[in-house]
Amino acid sequence: MNKRKFASVFLSLMLVAGLFAGCSSKQEESSGGAAASNDPKELKGDITVITQRTDIVDTVFQDYKKKFNEKYPNINVQFEALSDYEGQIKVRMGTKDYGDVLLIPTSIPIADIPDFFEPLGSYDEMKAKYTGIEERMVDNKVYGVPIAITYSGVIYNKKVFNDAGVTEIPKTPDQFLAALKQVKAKTSAVPLYTNYAAGWPLTQWEADVPTMAGDPDYVNVTQPNSDDNFVPGQPHYDLYKIMYDVAKEGLIEKDPTTTDWESSKADMANGKIATMVLGSWAIDQIKGLAQNKDDIGFMPFPTNASKVMVPLAADYNVGINVNSENKEAARAWLDWFLNESNYAVEQAGSVSPVVGAALPDILKQYGEQGVEFKTLTPGKAGQEGLVDKIDKEAEIGLWQPDFKKMIIESGIGNRKESYDDIMKALNEKWVKARKEVAE
Numbered sequence: 001m002n003k004r005k006f007a008s009v010f011l012s013l014m015l016v017a018g019l020f021a022g023c024s025s026k027q028e029e030s031s032g033g034a035a036a037s038n039d040p041k042e043l044k045g046d047i048t049v050i051t052q053r054t055d056i057v058d059t060v061f062q063d064y065k066k067k068f069n070e071k072y073p074n075i076n077v078q079f080e081a082l083s084d085y086e087g088q089i090k091v092r093m094g095t096k097d098y099g100d101v102l103l104i105p106t107s108i109p110i111a112d113i114p115d116f117f118e119p120l121g122s123y124d125e126m127k128a129k130y131t132g133i134e135e136r137m138v139d140n141k142v143y144g145v146p147i148a149i150t151y152s153g154v155i156y157n158k159k160v161f162n163d164a165g166v167t168e169i170p171k172t173p174d175q176f177l178a179a180l181k182q183v184k185a186k187t188s189a190v191p192l193y194t195n196y197a198a199g200w201p202l203t204q205w206e207a208d209v210p211t212m213a214g215d216p217d218y219v220n221v222t223q224p225n226s227d228d229n230f231v232p233g234q235p236h237y238d239l240y241k242i243m244y245d246v247a248k249e250g251l252i253e254k255d256p257t258t259t260d261w262e263s264s265k266a267d268m269a270n271g272k273i274a275t276m277v278l279g280s281w282a283i284d285q286i287k288g289l290a291q292n293k294d295d296i297g298f299m300p301f302p303t304n305a306s307k308v309m310v311p312l313a314a315d316y317n318v319g320i321n322v323n324s325e326n327k328e329a330a331r332a333w334l335d336w337f338l339n340e341s342n343y344a345v346e347q348a349g350s351v352s353p354v355v356g357a358a359l360p361d362i363l364k365q366y367g368e369q370g371v372e373f374k375t376l377t378p379g380k381a382g383q384e385g386l387v388d389k390i391d392k393e394a395e396i397g398l399w400q401p402d403f404k405k406m407i408i409e410s411g412i413g414n415r416k417e418s419y420d421d422i423m424k425a426l427n428e429k430w431v432k433a434r435k436e437v438a439e
Contacts, residue, residue: 040071040072040073040332041072041073041074042074043072043074043075043328043329043332044074044075044329045074045075045076045325045326045328045329046075046076046078046326046329047075047076047077047078047099047100047101047324047326047329047330047333048077048078048079048080048099048100048101049061049077049078049079049080049099049100049101049102049333050079050080050081050082050089050092050098050099050101050102050103051079051080051081051082051102051103052081052082052085052103052316053081053347054081054082054083056347057079057080057081060347061079062079064337064341064343065077065079067340067341068333068336068337071336072329072332072333072336075326075329075332075333077333080099085103085105086105086106086107089102089103089105090105090107090108093105093108093116096321096323098116098321099321100320100321100324100326100327100329100330100333101318101319101320101321101330101333101334101337102318102319102321103147103316103317103318103319104117104136104143104144104316104317104318104319106316110136110138111138113136113138113143113144113319114138114139114141114143114322115322116321116322117143117144117319117320117321117322118143118319118320118321118322118324118327118330119141119142119143120141120142120143120144120145120319120320120331120334121141121142122140122141122142123137123140123141123142124140126142126145127355128355129354129355130145130146130338130353130354130355131146131149131312131353131354131355131375132145132146132149132312132313132314132317132353132375133145133146133317133353134378135314135317136317136319143317143319144317144318144319145317145318145319145334145338145353146314146315146316146317146318146353147315147316147317147318147337147338147343147344147348147353148281148315148343148344148348148350148351148352148353149312149313149314149315149344149350149351149352149353149375150279150280150281150312150313150314150315150348150350150351151279151280151310151311151312151313151350151351151363151373152204152207152208152211152278152279152280152301152310152311152313153208153211153277153280153298153299153300153301153310154176154275154276154277154278154298154299154300154301154302155268155275155276155277155278155282155283155286155296155297155298156274156275156276156296156297156298156299157189157268157269157271157273157274157275157295157296157297158294158295158296158297159271159292159295160183160187160189160271160273160274161179161183161274163186163187163271164179164182164183164185164186164187164189164274165182165186166179166182166183169299170299170302171300171302171303171308172302172303172304173238173241173242173245173302173303173304175302176242176302177242177245177246177249177251180192180246180249180251180274180275181249181251183251183274184250184251187274188272189271189272189273189274190252190253190267190272190273190274191246191251191252191274191275192246192251192252192274192275192276192277193252193253193259193264193267193268193273193275193276194243194247194252194253194256194259194408195259195261195264195276196252196253196256196257196259196405196408197256197257197258197259197260198259198260198261199401199405200401201261201276201277201278202401202404202405202408203399203400203401203404204277204278204279205239205240205243205277205404206398206399207279207311207313208239208277208301208311209235209236209239210235210309210311210376211300211301211303211305211308211309211310211311212235212236212238212239212301212303212305213235213305213309214303214305214306214307214308214309215305215309216309216311216374216375216376216377217377218235219376219377219387220376220377220378220379220383220386220387221377221379221380223387224379224383224386224387224390224434224438225383225438227427227430227431227434228427229426229427229430230423230424230426230427230430231423231427236423236426237423238303238304239301240404240407240419240423241419242302243404243407243408243411244407244408244410244411244419245411246411247407247408247410247411247412248411248412252408252412256408256412264276265282265285265286265289266289268286268296269286269287269288269289269290269291269295269296270289270290270291271295277301280298280348280349280350280351281315281348281349281350282349283296283298283349283362284347284348284349287349297362298362298363300366300371307372308366308370308371308372309371309372309373309374310363310366310371310372310373310374311374311375311376312351312373312374312375313375313376314353315344315348315350318334318337318338319334320334338352338353338354339354344357345360349362351363351373359373383438386437386438389437389438390430390433390434390437390438391433393433393436393437394429394430394432394433394434395429396426396429396430396433403422403426406422407419407422410422
């Protein structure tokens with residue numbers, strides 16, 4: 001059965017019905033799909049690789065090309081980088097000309113993927129090589145492999161913590177609040193920067209619901225089968241109570257309405273911000289602006305769960321254009337990129353999708369401490385995507401910033417509703433929608 005992409009599930013809310021209608025292509029009959037020749041020197045062809053990384057297409061990707069050609073000297077690789085990847089690639093996919101290797105757009109319906117992408121192999125064959133591949137699987141055939149496996153939690157400035165006298169990484173919500181209060185009392189740094197004005201950074205908190213639950217089953221198995229989603233003691237309530245408390249205690253930026261995402265990265269890198277709740281994709285962006293890269297660290301989101309679990313989720317999946325005239329050459333690039341470029345760790349600051357790959361250095365200390373890194377359990381048969389359906393029917397916006405902004409506004413005193421008022425209203429919407437959609 002098809003599984004929806006957890007890391008970017010909020011993008012599915014922006015689907016335009018029928019966008020890809022009339023753009024289907026003849027599917028391959030073989031479940032194995034394109035496979036590279038055993039002799040790299042025998043492979044020839046010109047291929048175009050389309051990427052979203054406009055920042056490194058002329059530098060890092062050119063180095064990849066040189067190393068790739070050492071192994072495959074007769075394959076000519078050209079790169080195209082799209083600044084608005086989702087928007088631009090959807091237009092290109094209205095034709096057959098959308099490169100040879102590209103990232104599968106998150107907005108394309110999973111059922112339509114075989115119309116546009118070449119099967120890479122059966123799930124049973126591919127699961128021994130890569131993790132996260134079930135998210136873009138159709139009829140037991142794999143059409144894409146994650147370019148990286150991301151993780152979520154709290155990015156923090158170690159020097160700020162040290163200056164504040166915080167010598168141990170906070171593990172529970174109470175310890176986290178205490179650490180932020182020390183930062184406020186003993187430094188000039190903003191304890192926790194919300195990026196309220198940008199809005200979308202607030203959605204990053206939702207990725208930490210599994211950590212609050214301490215259970216990879218919670219999001220897709222437990223949550224859609226429960227009416228108690230925003231009540232005290234449940235992951236959503238406890239997670240966003242932290243957001244409310246830091247706002248109420250004055251542990252966020254002085255004027256949340258004037259925050260700026262780009263400058264916030266530099267401010268964290270330079271010790272003006274202590275913590276931000278973000279995914280691993282942001283780590284290298286912040287490190288790249290720091291005078292001392294070692295000042296930037298990562299911690300699991302604080303939780304009272306008996307087991308600390310950091311959720312792993314797939315980044316974009318890379319696949320092969322079903323219309324490509326050089327599928328073997330395209331497959332050679334795809335396999336080389338996933339297995340030999342080390343892109344996931346060095347450029348995405350994340351975990352490689354290759355089975356058995358080592359954790360990045362920034363996570364090794366937590367693995368030694370017993371922290372578990374797990375992908376989320378898919379929904380039960382017949383309940384694929386049910387959480388999204390309930391969320392859409394309820395108009396809650398789990399992956400939208402709206403109710404998060406309400407929580408912050410309530411915390412700083414700009415709204416009359418209390419935190420419990422907001423949670424009660426959300427739970428009532430959830431219960432009503434679940435009855436309509438799930439029962």
